[in-house]
Amino acid sequence: xxxxxxxxxxxxxxxxxxxxxxxxxxxxxxxxxxxxxxxxxxxxxxxxxxxxxxxxxxxxxxxxxxxxxxxxxxxxxxxxxxxxxxxxxxxxxxxxxxxxxxxxxxxxxxxxxxxxxxxxxxxxxxxxxxxxx
Amino acid sequence: xxxxxxxxxxxxxxxxxxxxxxxxxxxxxxxxxxxxxxxxxxxxxxxxxxxxxxxxxxxxxxxxxxxxxxxxxxxxxxxxxxxxxxxxxxxxxxxxxxxxxxxxxxxxxxxxxxxxxxxxxxxxxxxxxxxxxxxxxxxxxxxxxxxxxxxxxxxxxxxxxxxxxxxxxxxxxxxxxxxxxxxxxxxxxxxxxxxxxxxxxxxxxxxxxxxxxxxxxxxxxxxxxxxxxxxxxxxxxxxxxxxxxx
Numbered sequence: 001x002x003x004x005x006x007x008x009x010x011x012x013x014x015x016x017x018x019x020x021x022x023x024x025x026x027x028x029x030x031x032x033x034x035x036x037x038x039x040x041x042x043x044x045x046x047x048x049x050x051x052x053x054x055x056x057x058x059x060x061x062x063x064x065x066x067x068x069x070x071x072x073x074x075x076x077x078x079x080x081x082x083x084x085x086x087x088x089x090x091x092x093x094x095x096x097x098x099x100x101x102x103x104x105x106x107x108x109x110x111x112x113x114x115x116x117x118x119x120x121x122x123x124x125x126x127x128x129x130x131x132x133x
Numbered sequence: 134x135x136x137x138x139x140x141x142x143x144x145x146x147x148x149x150x151x152x153x154x155x156x157x158x159x160x161x162x163x164x165x166x167x168x169x170x171x172x173x174x175x176x177x178x179x180x181x182x183x184x185x186x187x188x189x190x191x192x193x194x195x196x197x198x199x200x201x202x203x204x205x206x207x208x209x210x211x212x213x214x215x216x217x218x219x220x221x222x223x224x225x226x227x228x229x230x231x232x233x234x235x236x237x238x239x240x241x242x243x244x245x246x247x248x249x250x251x252x253x254x255x256x257x258x259x260x261x262x263x264x265x266x267x268x269x270x271x272x273x274x275x276x277x278x279x280x281x282x283x284x285x286x287x288x289x290x291x292x293x294x295x296x297x298x299x300x301x302x303x304x305x306x307x308x309x310x311x312x313x314x315x316x317x318x319x320x321x322x323x324x325x326x327x328x329x330x331x332x333x334x335x336x337x338x339x340x341x342x343x344x345x346x347x348x349x350x351x352x353x354x355x356x357x358x359x360x361x362x363x364x365x366x367x368x369x370x371x372x373x374x375x376x377x378x379x
Contacts, residue, residue, distance in 0.1 A: 032365075074365075
């Protein structure tokens with residue numbers, strides 16, 4: 001599962017493995033994602049839904065044939081993210097980003113946000129992202 | 134006769150002087166240090182005495198141990214039982230005390246209000262008499278009465294909706310549940326809640342957990358409307374959906 005260029009990915013995966021021995025705090029919808037798998041989605045932001053109960057990043061990602069597909073990447077409540085340094089401008093239409101996420105088990109184009117690499121090069125997580133400026 | 138009348142006049146004037154100068158000012162509330170916004174320090178799993186990944190130490194009756202095991206098995210199969218808040222139902226008491234979102238305590242002489250960010254829930258803790266009967270039906274937040282024991286606020290809650298569970302692992306309680314919360318300040322910016330569940334159908338003995346809450350500088354209560362954009366609705370078969378993914 002090595003992902004070059006993303007330091008800490010191995011430790012994140014290890015932590016995840018340790019925590020799945022008993023169903024943890026998981027939010028109600030985590031069961032629909034495969035949290036043992038992480039995929040990398042690189043594309044252009046189409047929309048950022050800064051709403052409860054979960055934020056969504058709509059990301060246009062080119063498939064193997066070079067055709068754009070729309071992915072819906074689900075994050076935590078904006079209330080939590082706001083306290084963690086996010087704003088409703090953390091993702092803007094047109095932003096070119098790379099997002100690491102747990103995919104939907106049913107194979108559809110949806111995933112659970114793990115972290116993102118932003119246009120300015122910074123890494124954005126959910127609980128301990130960079131402090132507000 | 135004159136002496137007695139003079140005495141009465143003297144008594145009347147003394148009593149008149151005892152009238153508060155400004156009767157409209159409310160008396161200072163005895164425990165106002167507990168007012169304000171509090172943010173939980175433990176995670177959302179109910180049993181704070183075990184590490185994440187460990188089974189909760191619930192003293193289940195055999196019947197409720199089986200109910201819980203069934204929920205764990207369903208989850209292991211990838212078909213977890215639907216969690217009521219997933220369908221935007223409120224978490225209820227006592228689960229809301231484990232909310233990862235803050236709450237605000239506001240005291241008045243008759244009612245201590247607890248105002249929760251999560252789904253804008255309000256608990257009214259009646260301090261001077263019984264809680265109203267609420268149509269005689271169970272409610273998500275139950276009926277609460279409160280009293281002070283020294284500096285500890287003791288809240289007793291009954292008549293909760295048995296649909297509610299204690300956390301996302303689907304920890305069950307029954308319609309016989311009674312909740313006792315003992316709230317006290319450990320410091321001006323730290324609140325402790327000792328929460329005891331008494332439920333003779335579900336547990337063989339009272340089950341107590343402790344939670345703490347921090348007063349964070351500059352914190353505010355934000356809005357949380359669950360129905361705003363819920364793209365994970367509970368389906369008819371109880372599974373969780375994901376709207377908009379092709």
